[in-house]
Structure formats: structure tokens, C-alpha cells
Amino acid sequence: MRARVITVGVALCVACKGSEREVPKPPAKLAGVRVVDLIPVSLSGESWQDAEPFLALYASNPRLMAASAFTPNPGGSASATAPIFVSDDGGDSWTLRNTLPSQTMTADITHAVGGNPPVLYAGIMKVPDFPLNELKANDLFSPATMRLQGFRADIDQPFVRTSAVGNADRVYIGLNDFDAPDGRTATVDVSLDGGTTYTSRRIETRNTAGQNGPSIRPAVAQDHTVYVAYFGWRSNAGADVTSDVVVVRDDSGATGATPFRDLVDPSDHLPGRLVATHVTIPWSNAPTLGQVRIGSTLSIAVDALHSDNVYLAWADRVGTGDIYTVHVRRSTDRGATWSSDLRTLTNATDASLAVSTNGTVGLLYQQVTGPAGASRWVTRLEQSRDGFATHQDLVLATVPAATPPFQFLPYIGDYNGLLTRGNQFLGIFSANNTPDSANFPQGVVYQRRVDFPTHRLLDGSGAPVAVSIDPFYFSVPVLP
Amino acid sequence: MHIRSAMLFAVALSFPGAAVAQMSRAALVKQSDIIFIGTVTQVGAVAVPEVPPSDRTVVVRVDQVLEKPAPVALTAGDSVTVETARAGSLKAGIQATFYTTGWIFGRGVAVREVGHEPGQSPVVTADAREAVARARAVVNDADLKAHIQRAAMVVAGRVEQVRPAELTAAPTRPRRITEHDPDWQEAIIQVEDGIKGAQAGEQVVVPR
Numbered sequence: 001m002r003a004r005v006i007t008v009g010v011a012l013c014v015a016c017k018g019s020e021r022e023v024p025k026p027p028a029k030l031a032g033v034r035v036v037d038l039i040p041v042s043l044s045g046e047s048w049q050d051a052e053p054f055l056a057l058y059a060s061n062p063r064l065m066a067a068s069a070f071t072p073n074p075g076g077s078a079s080a081t082a083p084i085f086v087s088d089d090g091g092d093s094w095t096l097r098n099t100l101p102s103q104t105m106t107a108d109i110t111h112a113v114g115g116n117p118p119v120l121y122a123g124i125m126k127v128p129d130f131p132l133n134e135l136k137a138n139d140l141f142s143p144a145t146m147r148l149q150g151f152r153a154d155i156d157q158p159f160v161r162t163s164a165v166g167n168a169d170r171v172y173i174g175l176n177d178f179d180a181p182d183g184r185t186a187t188v189d190v191s192l193d194g195g196t197t198y199t200s201r202r203i204e205t206r207n208t209a210g211q212n213g214p215s216i217r218p219a220v221a222q223d224h225t226v227y228v229a230y231f232g233w234r235s236n237a238g239a240d241v242t243s244d245v246v247v248v249r250d251d252s253g254a255t256g257a258t259p260f261r262d263l264v265d266p267s268d269h270l271p272g273r274l275v276a277t278h279v280t281i282p283w284s285n286a287p288t289l290g291q292v293r294i295g296s297t298l299s300i301a302v303d304a305l306h307s308d309n310v311y312l313a314w315a316d317r318v319g320t321g322d323i324y325t326v327h328v329r330r331s332t333d334r335g336a337t338w339s340s341d342l343r344t345l346t347n348a349t350d351a352s353l354a355v356s357t358n359g360t361v362g363l364l365y366q367q368v369t370g371p372a373g374a375s376r377w378v379t380r381l382e383q384s385r386d387g388f389a390t391h392q393d394l395v396l397a398t399v400p401a402a403t404p405p406f407q408f409l410p411y412i413g414d415y416n417g418l419l420t421r422g423n424q425f426l427g428i429f430s431a432n433n434t435p436d437s438a439n440f441p442q443g444v445v446y447q448r449r450v451d452f453p454t455h456r457l458l459d460g461s462g463a464p465v466a467v468s469i470d471p472f473y474f475s476v477p478v479l480p
Numbered sequence: 481m482h483i484r485s486a487m488l489f490a491v492a493l494s495f496p497g498a499a500v501a502q503m504s505r506a507a508l509v510k511q512s513d514i515i516f517i518g519t520v521t522q523v524g525a526v527a528v529p530e531v532p533p534s535d536r537t538v539v540v541r542v543d544q545v546l547e548k549p550a551p552v553a554l555t556a557g558d559s560v561t562v563e564t565a566r567a568g569s570l571k572a573g574i575q576a577t578f579y580t581t582g583w584i585f586g587r588g589v590a591v592r593e594v595g596h597e598p599g600q601s602p603v604v605t606a607d608a609r610e611a612v613a614r615a616r617a618v619v620n621d622a623d624l625k626a627h628i629q630r631a632a633m634v635v636a637g638r639v640e641q642v643r644p645a646e647l648t649a650a651p652t653r654p655r656r657i658t659e660h661d662p663d664w665q666e667a668i669i670q671v672e673d674g675i676k677g678a679q680a681g682e683q684v685v686v687p688r
Contacts, residue, residue, distance in 0.1 A: 040585050040586045040587065041553060041586075041587060042552065042553050042554070042585045042586060042587065042588055042589045043551045043552060043553065043585050044551075044553045045550050045551040045552065045553060046551035047551070048551075073582070074513075074549045074551050074552055074582050074585060075513035075514075075549060075581050075582045076513055076549055078513075079513070079581070083585075086530075088530075093586070093587070094586070095530045095584055095585060095586030095587075096584065096585040096586070097583075097584050098582065098583060098584075107660060125660070130660055141530075141532065143563070143583065154656075156658045156659070156660065176658070178656045178658075210655070210656075211656055211657060214658055214659060236657075283657065285659050285661060285663065286663075293659060295659070296659065409659070410659070414659060447587075449553070459550075459551075459553060460552070460553025460554060460555055461553075461555060
């Protein structure tokens with residue numbers, strides 16, 4: 001018998017007071033909280049894994065929002081475009097519009113809204129082959145495909161932030177650029193002219209293990225201070241990467257010739273403050289924590305009105321039996337010095353930070369809790385006004401971690417999204433979509449057909465639909 | 481161990497474009513993912529607020545759904561907004577078979593017309609269904625034929641084992657680590673019927 005090898009290309013809290021007889025009570029509902037499943041009624045038969053959600057807000061029109069997830073064009077694999085979700089009623093309802101220039105769906109996608117005029121910028125990894133596409137849409141409701149402004153191959157995790165200055169938008173797209181010299185791959189594509197031109201700015205100044213981690217996250221304050229957080233990968237052994245957690249800063253919107261060099265570490269006098277050193281990043285492109293892969297959780301948020309105040313969250317493996325642990329720290333002096341851990345969250349991922357205009361910090365994260373075999377993904381929003389000396393804890397969702405089984409990775413996403421506007425935190429996460437009120441302690445609204453009494457999803461004809469992962473939008477009042 | 485037949489494909493197809501009016505039914509079917517018999521009820525109008533009305537939008541009452549993706553909720557009696565291929569091509573009261581692609585999905589469905597066939601009035605549902613099914617079979621057969629022609633091997637067989645791939649080709653550039661790295665696996669297949677490039681009784685290894 002002959003064995004031959006052929007190569008075939010395939011695109012391949014319960015908060016209970018003690019009593020004589022303790023009866024668990026559901027968490028109290030907080031007034032003003034909304035949780036909305038984004039899948040519209042006309043796609044009630046959908047059973048895809050809509051992971052890695054993201055959200056963009058229009059400051060000029062609070063009712064207008066854009067959202068994305070790994071949601072395919074319902075037309076199927078031959079479709080030349082991929083969809084984006086749009087709401088024009090403040091998140092109460094959502095439509096799916098196929099206006100992204102990517103075959104059926106995108107790989108990584110993030111987006112943000114500029115202000116001159118309010119246009120949507122998106123950074124996507126296009127299907128097929130995953131090149132970066134830097135896109136712009138003047139009119140979110142236009143049937144036209146988003147306009148391509150820049151593209152190149154060999155990048156990972158484009159992450160878009162914007163600011164409006166005079167009559168031009170500034171766009172900052174953090175990305176891991178594998179074509180950067182010397183393995184210093186942490187990069188920010190900076191546009192000072194509304195995306196017409198981009199300049200790739202290298203922000204790593206130290207030697208790496210051949211590359212940086214995939215997550216490079218910008219945050220912009222109103223005074224044009226730009227912070228960027230990234231993982232400075234220094235060495236790796238097997239699946240574990242030894243990394244520094246680094247923050248760079250630019251005080252003038254990255255408009256200079258050598259941007260992102262305004263924050264120097266005292267240890268080596270190089271740009272980039274080392275917030276944590278020699279942490280262990282468990283790089284696992286396999287279902288590792290509640291079916292999700294791990295290795296790139298990183299978030300940074302600046303107080304938009306007081307740019308001295310900045311929060312940072314990342315995840316690593318502490319080594320005390322944890323799988324993956326989220327850490328949250330704060331600087332009140334423009335990144336020069338940092339607190340110790342304000343929050344340490346075991347077996348959590350997808351941390352996202354935002355700071356409201358009154359200085360309240362919001363922390364969105366998803367954590368696996370409970371015993372093996374009965375574990376749950378719990379999505380929480382914490383708020384604090386005192387650097388997490390105290391905080392309000394809100395459970396947005398608590399769903400089985402083992403169902404549905406993953407269709408692909410990431411199971412729920414390598415990131416989710418949290419933003420703030422006025423007196424609200426607005427965000428998005430992905431989770432098991434079983435219509436069970438017990439899973440959504442703050443309540444939930446479905447657009448798609450569901451039958452709550454039987455906890456069933458239904459298609460257009462009323463037939464049962466399998467449970468899957470859906471994106472959920474939420475709004476939560478900021479602590480007064 | 482999984483037991484299954486394996487058909488190995490390696491190509492994707494595309495047909496050259498053609499003017500809508502000259503498209504064969506098969507070409508219309510190939511480009512469409514939502515096909516239905518419907519009656520135009522309004523011209524220059526929309527059925528859902530998410531779509532702005534224009535001289536190219538019409539509202540069509542769905543009389544019979546012939547093809548649609550499983551996730552899409554669309555049944556007879558629904559009103560669909562259709563963006564026509566050209567303004568003025570449809571008038572109220574016309575019944576036709578509509579070949580479309582999904583455009584906007586919200587409280588209702590909006591589609592883009594690839595083409596339409598007025599046919600007889602009223603459209604005989606059974607005839608239209610059979611015609612579309614026949615055209616779809618033609619498209620599927622053409623797809624399959626092209627796949628077979630380009631594939632190195634086509635076999636029916638039994639997957640004996642799946643294991644991490646041992647790719648021999650060296651990478652042409654420095655190794656990089658991303659979450660988009662393929663997790664190559666290879667299947668050991670015992671060939672039961674060699675359709676192309678292999679014979680029954682052989683064992684082949686297919687990376688994926």
C-alpha cells in the first residue's frame with residue numbers, strides 16, 4: 001500500500017444576606033440598563049458564531065451607531081461584501097448592511113467615527129488572504145461599499161481610534177506590522193488628513209523576540225494626547241511568551257516627525273514606559289479558557305478631559321493555577337508612574353476600559369466561573385470613581401461556557417468594546433444567545449424571534465434554531 | 481474514528497458578467513441567493529424604514545419563496561424592498577420571478593435585483609420552481625465539474641486518522657506568530673473509490 005501526500009489549498013452575585021434559610025436571589029436590576037441582541041428579526045434563522053464584537057458611536061447623532069462582529073453576509077460564501085450592523089435609534093434596533101469590501105465576512109475589524117464631518121473609519125483584515133484595508137464611509141446608510149484608503153499585507157489586529165482637529169480628522173490605527181524592520185512590529189498607522197494618507201509609525205524601541213504581541217491599542221484625549229499600549233515580546237519558550245507591558249505617549253497628536261517618544265522609562269531611558277516586565281503571556285491559539293483562545297487581551301483608556309489620568313488592563317498568566325488573569329492599573333501623572341494592580345481577575349479575558357466625562361472608569365470583562373462541567377461565561381461591567389478602592393459590579397450576562405461548542409476561534413472574540421458618552425457607558429460583547437431571562441440579570445431584548453417560556457430561538461417559520469453566539473449591545477448609566 | 485467520504489476540491493469559480501437582459505436563467509441563479517415569485521405593489525417606495533426610497537426601489541409582495549439562505553426569515557405574504565437593476569423596469573401589478581442578493585436585513589428584508597423573469601401572468605408556481613431548480617442543478621454541476629477538473633485528486637474514501645500536519649515545505653519568510661496562523665492537520669484517507677488521481681486501496685494524506 002502506498003502512502004502519498006498531496007497538498008490541497010483550502011481557504012481555509014448573587015448578593016444574599018444571611019438568613020435562617022438562605023435562598024439565592026437574582027442580582028438586583030439597575031435602572032436604566034439595556035441589553036439588546038443585535039441579530040435582526042429578518043435573520044431569525046441565524047446560528048453563526050458572531051464573535052469579536054466592536055462598537056462605534058457618532059458624537060454628532062447619539063442615535064446613530066455602528067457595530068461589527070464575525071457575522072457573515074447571509075448570502076453565503078460567494079458574496080463579495082461583508083456586513084456591518086447599524087442602529088439609528090440609539091441601539092434599540094439594528095440592521096445588517098452588506099457594505100464592507102470583504103468576501104462574505106471580515107477577519108479582524110474595528111472602527112471609529114471622525115468629526116469633520118462625522119464619517120466612519122474602519123480597519124479590517126480582508127477576506128481572502130487577510131490584507132489590511134483602511135476604509136471610510138461618508139454615509140453609513142449609503143448602499144455603497146466603504147471606500148478603500150490604504151492597504152497592505154502582513155499585519156494583525158488593526159485597532160482604530162479617531163479625533164477631530166479643526167477641519168480634519170486624525171485617525172490612529174494600532175496594528176502589528178510583520179514587515180516592520182528588526183522585529184519591532186508594534187506600529188500605529190497615523191493619518192492627519194481624514195484617512196487620505198497614512199504614515200506607519202514604529203513605536204517599539206527595544207529588542208523583541210522577533211515581533212511584538214498582536215494587540216496595539218491607541219487612546220486619544222481631547223487635548224490630543226495619544227497613548228498607545230502594546231506587548232513588548234522579549235522571548236518565548238514553547239507556548240509561553242515573556243513580555244513587557246509598555247505604554248508610549250505623544251503629547252501633540254503624533255503630528256511630529258518622531259512621534260510617541262514623550263514617555264521614557266527610567267530604567268533604560270528609552271521611549272515606552274514599562275508598566276510591567278517579564279510577565280508570562282500564554283499564547284494559545286486553541287480553546288483554552290471556556291473555549292476561547294488567549295494571549296492578546298490589552299486595553300487602555302484615557303480620561304478625555306484630563307489626559308493625566310489613564311487606565312491600563314492586560315491579561316497574563318500569574319502561575320498560581322490560573323489560566324489567564326486580567327490586571328488593571330492606573331496612572332495619574334501621564335504614564336510616568338503606575339499603581340499596583342487595582343483589580344486582579346482570575347480566568348478572565350476581553351477586558352475593555354473607558355473613562356466617562358466625570359472621571360468614572362468602566363471595566364468590561366468576561367470571566368469563566370464555576371466548576372468544570374458547569375462553568376459559565378460571566379460578562380461584567382464594573383464602575384469605579386476612586387480607582388477601584390470601591391466599585392459597582394453589574395452582571396450583564398451569565399451563560400453556559402460549554403455550549404454552544406465552538407465553530408472556530410475566537411469563540412467569543414479576542415476583544416469586545418466599551419465606550420462612553422455623556423452619562424452612559426455603551427458597549428458590546430458576544431455570548432451564548434439562549435433566550436433565558438436568568439442568563440441576563442439586567443434583562444435583555446431580542447429582535448430575532450424567540451420564545452422565552454421554552455428558552456428557544458425560532459426561525460421565520462417558527463421552527464427551532466440552534467443556540468449560537470450573538471453580539472449584545474448594552475448601555476449602562478454612569479455612576480453619578 | 482470518523483467515517484466519511486472525502487471529495488477534494490481546490491478551485492473557486494466565477495462566470496463572466498453579462499447584461500442583465502441577456503443572462504441565462506442559470507447565470508441569474510448563480511449570482512442570486514434569494515429567489516422568489518412576487519408581485520410589485522408599489523414603485524418608488526420601500527417596505528422598511530431602513531432603506532431610503534428612490535426611483536429604483538419597489539415594494540414586492542412575496543408570493544412564493546423559491547430559494548433563500550436558511551438564516552433569512554422570508555415567507556409568502558411578506559413585503560420586500562427591491563432595488564431594481566434599472567429605474568422604470570417594473571410597474572405595479574407585475575408578477576415575476578425575482579433573482580436577487582440580500583442587501584439590508586432588519587425588521588424586513590431589502591434585496592438587490594440581479595434580474596427578473598416576467599414569464600406568464602400569473603406565474604405558474606410549479607413551473608417557476610422547476611425552472612429554478614433545474615437552473616440551480618446546471619450551476620451546481622458546472623461548479624462540480626470545474627472543481628474536479630482542477631483538483632489533483634478526487635476520491636471517495638474513509639478517514640482513518642486526523643493528525644497534526646507534517647508539512648515539508650519550508651516557510652519562505654521568518655516565522656511570525658498571529659492568531660490567524662493556520663492549524664494545519666492532515667487526514668489519512670483510505671481510498672474506496674478513486675475517481676481521479678488515485679485508485680481504490682490506496683492510502684492518501686490530505687493536509688488541511
